[in-house]
Amino acid sequence: MAAKGNNLRSLIFEVDDDGKASLSVLDQLLLPHETKFVPIENVEGAWDAIRSMRIRGAPLIAIVAVLGLAVDLTSNGTTIRDLAGLANSFSATREYIYDKMAYLTTSRPTAVNLSNAMVELRDIVEKMSPEAPVTREIVGAIVDHGRHMLARDVSDNVAIGRHGADDLLSRHDRPDGVRLVTICNTGSLATAGWGTALGVARELHRRGRLESIACLETRPYNQGSRLTAYEIREEGMNGTLICDSMAAFYMRRRGADACVVGADRVCANGDTANKVGTYALAIIAREMGVEFFVASPFTTLDVDLSCGDDIEIEERPPGEMLESACAPKDMPCWNPGFDVTPAEYITGIITERGVLKKSSDGTFDVIGFVREHSS
Numbered sequence: 001m002a003a004k005g006n007n008l009r010s011l012i013f014e015v016d017d018d019g020k021a022s023l024s025v026l027d028q029l030l031l032p033h034e035t036k037f038v039p040i041e042n043v044e045g046a047w048d049a050i051r052s053m054r055i056r057g058a059p060l061i062a063i064v065a066v067l068g069l070a071v072d073l074t075s076n077g078t079t080i081r082d083l084a085g086l087a088n089s090f091s092a093t094r095e096y097i098y099d100k101m102a103y104l105t106t107s108r109p110t111a112v113n114l115s116n117a118m119v120e121l122r123d124i125v126e127k128m129s130p131e132a133p134v135t136r137e138i139v140g141a142i143v144d145h146g147r148h149m150l151a152r153d154v155s156d157n158v159a160i161g162r163h164g165a166d167d168l169l170s171r172h173d174r175p176d177g178v179r180l181v182t183i184c185n186t187g188s189l190a191t192a193g194w195g196t197a198l199g200v201a202r203e204l205h206r207r208g209r210l211e212s213i214a215c216l217e218t219r220p221y222n223q224g225s226r227l228t229a230y231e232i233r234e235e236g237m238n239g240t241l242i243c244d245s246m247a248a249f250y251m252r253r254r255g256a257d258a259c260v261v262g263a264d265r266v267c268a269n270g271d272t273a274n275k276v277g278t279y280a281l282a283i284i285a286r287e288m289g290v291e292f293f294v295a296s297p298f299t300t301l302d303v304d305l306s307c308g309d310d311i312e313i314e315e316r317p318p319g320e321m322l323e324s325a326c327a328p329k330d331m332p333c334w335n336p337g338f339d340v341t342p343a344e345y346i347t348g349i350i351t352e353r354g355v356l357k358k359s360s361d362g363t364f365d366v367i368g369f370v371r372e373h374s375s
């Protein structure tokens, strides 16, 4: 059984004394009824695990892609021999690795973390000198970056939790604490740490200041009922599972102080792509006078995109919808995996560097915030 609470692990990554990396991931298609770690042995295995949503979650997708590349390049199979045997090996090695990185980005398009991670990796490899002992040097740098991403995500999650809890408690310090609503899964099963939006709930719970958290089922893939409910129960939080259609009535009858959701891509103006259903939840929250926060590490920010109209929205196979809908198997479906919440519906963006609120003109300056808070 996976460890309790925020020790819940989405993956196991190890490097042996010979520098050979190994990776296994918790198969989220089997949760909550079965806990099984499955090995990832090459980039094709990483691509498939991401595409099939055996593992999912914007930050975790990027981490598994880089770790999968590290495993591929350190395997005892053909890779190292292929690389070593390449003529003019430095540039050929780099091109070989860039091809694998490009392949990994085709697995899922909406979460910016994956493409951001590949840009980071390419910058690292580009800076390596041709005189370096090619294969070992480049591969070692990729393994090290994978380890860095794991540690960074864990620390980012803790910081997001603290900033989010501090901000919410500054306005909503009821006797029993804060009442939250969330959608999809943004916890330890979407990250390498204790989560982004669910990390805020964990921090409030840790402080004894979480009165309640409602999680939406999040049809059609049911990340909420299968994954977030599982994490909430493991953590011992006061959680309630609701159907997506119940959000408005829940807020009216049981009350909520804030919705806190995750993100797959936050644009320069604050428009945010997230699990489909988030936009509707934001509209309901505004109508009900409930605050609406996006919890997003800097790795999910896309300041090169001015607004959400240009975000590529992944469409998932109709079967994922038909299976859970008990509908006729030949029924035409529209199954976008995400939607885009306009910035006007968002109260603030909780990051590891602080909470970004709107300027006096009512807009978000994500670029200015990143510039001000980038180390």
Ligand SMILES: CSC[C@H]1O[C@H](OP(=O)(O)O)[C@H](O)[C@@H]1O
Binding pocket: 056, 057, 058, 059, 184, 185, 186, 187, 190, 191, 195, 196, 197, 223, 261, 262, 263, 264, 274, 275, 276, 337
């Ligand atoms: C840590 S936020 C992750 C973000 O990714 C999820 O999408 P999916 O389950 O399809 O990978 C969802 O949009 C979450 O908010």
